[in-house]
Amino acid sequence: MNSNITSQEQLVLSVAIPRAVNHLFDYKVPDQLVSKIQAGSIVRVPFGKTQTHAFVIEKPKSIKNLEKEYSQIALKEILEVIPEMIIPQDVLKLCQWAEEYYFMPLGEILNTAFPALLLKEKKIKKANKQIIENDNTSKIFELTSEQKLAVDIIEKLRVSQTTEQSQPKVSLLHGVTGSGKTEVYIELARNTLKDGKNVLVLVPEIALTSQLHNRFQSQLKEPVGLWHSAMPDGKKYFQTKELIAGKLRVLIGARSAVFAPIKNLGLIVIDEEHDSSYKQEDRFKYHARDLAIVRAKFTKATVILGSATPSLESQQRVKEKKYTHVFLKHRVAGGTLPKIEIIQLKPENRVQDIQAPLDNKTLQTIRETILKKEQVIIYLNRRGFAACLICQDCGEVPQCKNCSLSLTYHKKQNKLRCHVCGYFVVTPLFCAKCQSINLDLLGAGTESLETELPTLIPEAKILRLDRDQVTSHSRLEKILNQFRNGEANVLLGTQMLVKGHDFPNVTLVTVILADALFRFPDFRAEERARQILTQISGRAGRGELPGKVIIQTYQENHPLFEVLKGNAKETDFLERENLVRKELSYPPFGRMAKLRLTGKNQDAVKRQSEELALFVQNTSKNKQVISLGPSQAYLEKMKGQYRWDLILKTSYIQDLRFVVERSIEFCKTNRWHFSVDIDPYGL
Numbered sequence: 001m002n003s004n005i006t007s008q009e010q011l012v013l014s015v016a017i018p019r020a021v022n023h024l025f026d027y028k029v030p031d032q033l034v035s036k037i038q039a040g041s042i043v044r045v046p047f048g049k050t051q052t053h054a055f056v057i058e059k060p061k062s063i064k065n066l067e068k069e070y071s072q073i074a075l076k077e078i079l080e081v082i083p084e085m086i087i088p089q090d091v092l093k094l095c096q097w098a099e100e101y102y103f104m105p106l107g108e109i110l111n112t113a114f115p116a117l118l119l120k121e122k123k124i125k126k127a128n129k130q131i132i133e134n135d136n137t138s139k140i141f142e143l144t145s146e147q148k149l150a151v152d153i154i155e156k157l158r159v160s161q162t163t164e165q166s167q168p169k170v171s172l173l174h175g176v177t178g179s180g181k182t183e184v185y186i187e188l189a190r191n192t193l194k195d196g197k198n199v200l201v202l203v204p205e206i207a208l209t210s211q212l213h214n215r216f217q218s219q220l221k222e223p224v225g226l227w228h229s230a231m232p233d234g235k236k237y238f239q240t241k242e243l244i245a246g247k248l249r250v251l252i253g254a255r256s257a258v259f260a261p262i263k264n265l266g267l268i269v270i271d272e273e274h275d276s277s278y279k280q281e282d283r284f285k286y287h288a289r290d291l292a293i294v295r296a297k298f299t300k301a302t303v304i305l306g307s308a309t310p311s312l313e314s315q316q317r318v319k320e321k322k323y324t325h326v327f328l329k330h331r332v333a334g335g336t337l338p339k340i341e342i343i344q345l346k347p348e349n350r351v352q353d354i355q356a357p358l359d360n361k362t363l364q365t366i367r368e369t370i371l372k373k374e375q376v377i378i379y380l381n382r383r384g385f386a387a388c389l390i391c392q393d394c395g396e397v398p399q400c401k402n403c404s405l406s407l408t409y410h411k412k413q414n415k416l417r418c419h420v421c422g423y424f425v426v427t428p429l430f431c432a433k434c435q436s437i438n439l440d441l442l443g444a445g446t447e448s449l450e451t452e453l454p455t456l457i458p459e460a461k462i463l464r465l466d467r468d469q470v471t472s473h474s475r476l477e478k479i480l481n482q483f484r485n486g487e488a489n490v491l492l493g494t495q496m497l498v499k500g501h502d503f504p505n506v507t508l509v510t511v512i513l514a515d516a517l518f519r520f521p522d523f524r525a526e527e528r529a530r531q532i533l534t535q536i537s538g539r540a541g542r543g544e545l546p547g548k549v550i551i552q553t554y555q556e557n558h559p560l561f562e563v564l565k566g567n568a569k570e571t572d573f574l575e576r577e578n579l580v581r582k583e584l585s586y587p588p589f590g591r592m593a594k595l596r597l598t599g600k601n602q603d604a605v606k607r608q609s610e611e612l613a614l615f616v617q618n619t620s621k622n623k624q625v626i627s628l629g630p631s632q633a634y635l636e637k638m639k640g641q642y643r644w645d646l647i648l649k650t651s652y653i654q655d656l657r658f659v660v661e662r663s664i665e666f667c668k669t670n671r672w673h674f675s676v677d678i679d680p681y682g683l
Ligand code: ADP
Pocket: 141, 142, 143, 144, 147, 175, 176, 177, 178, 179, 180, 181, 182, 183, 332, 333, 334
């Protein structure tokens, strides 16, 4: 108990309630509970006509020290303190940091970090001690000299002393696919554990991590927890207790694991740091990579950002000497990187009588591969892709003159619109660059390939992998296993194919239409296209057999391909991309925020967004903030709600914060439905 406070004084506690309210609520603390409460405790309180759990932000204080004046009766009492559950100090600080940065109510953030389900004890039947098999699947091998060097550099950083004021200890492990990044993570995790500190590994997609989990667990000889939103409540409850008690020392999880109550954190690994799934798009729009670095700063932990294609944001930090750059330039096991061939789609070479754009040569190569009893991966564009207009002769896609983004096609209005600033033109009849009239919607028809391919190659046995198909984890595992066992020779799929699978018998990877990637109307489109193409190419030739990649496009001269083929330097691509970003104040040079108004009534939402735009313009006078729009969201209507957006850009974060804060007040006063997205992805 706090010795400054005598027990005669009434103690009061301010707690955050898991609701969308911005302020804290005060409760009286019964004497017998005082000693059990500290910052991070979770309590149960009466709230309105019901009860709720609530988060304790700071120690109880005397009622005299409160800003508000209360009569003793007005305050209700805390009902109970939830035993064993406590939010670690670094997580609490992280949530408070996020409250400020993302303009989100603290109670909601804490509820994301510590959902209510963790508070109810669940019976678990099975014995929970995980048995670590000393299996022989984890081969013991020497690290290569490149890997050793990487470990040495990061280890030096890890053991260096820092204060809270100094830079966070972050290294960017920039290693080509198959270069053995995971071994580097494991080695550093081992050192961290030896020092009595614990390890958190973030991955973009938990469904695909069983291989990774096995490697960590068998090599570290230490139980490794898995953490994700879909895991059973009982398991999560049990793991939470183990983490808080410091018994579970290594955790692999998807983005929400950044809040996991892991004790004594010494190392955070963020695998595939460039991956946009680290950005949460629900109500609380945080970026797990960014938050991980903030958390690491609080605990003085080391951070490893791993990627074959690091984000421009992280590379910029390297340039600014904030992060250490560590390279792995060679593949360890699978020898050389696959050979990449770019095929220009031309009407005369196209396979006839099918909808999907498929070149005769591509078809031939797929057939040969199948006949050699090797396997093929075919990558289609993401489903529901933007409807951009593309010239089939020169690959030109009409762009917004303000935003350097592809314009999207709106059928009803027969217009091409920029969904960021609202600029539009009437749909042209011919290509502005080459005058061709062969204009087509980007990527239309590619999905029909699943039915068309067997008519062309009778030997093709196809498995399909995409989010619509794969609704459950077990189903995903099943498809992947079927393919690995050779029950099919073609794996056809979307985005999900990209992530780290190891299929030794895959010797050909085909991308049906690369244009759909780099023409996506988002300023990160080219960066992402490069990441996806690199990653998907990395799936070919991981075994003994050499790999080949065929990328089909309407625009073979796109500079991106020169980088992929190795004819141009990666740095050239980055420089070019950086120039555009700098010019338009896009990240990593500028900061952005998206204000979104939503509602069932289209006219009302539109009018509100216009009023907000006016307000923002007035508020931004004398501030270095550019506002774009209002404009309807890329998908204007979703789940019955109309959505209109305003984009704010700046090079001065404080100015941006000022305008956002005022805008929030303005929307609240008007009782509009709105959301704020700081550092938005996919404009
Ligand atoms: P990345 O994560 O960079 O794509 P991985 O860590 O998955 O690469 O390594 C690719 C493959 O190489 C894995 O099968 C791994 O077991 C193997 N490997 C890693 N390091 C070594 C090494 N030093 N010697 C032999 N094989 C290795």
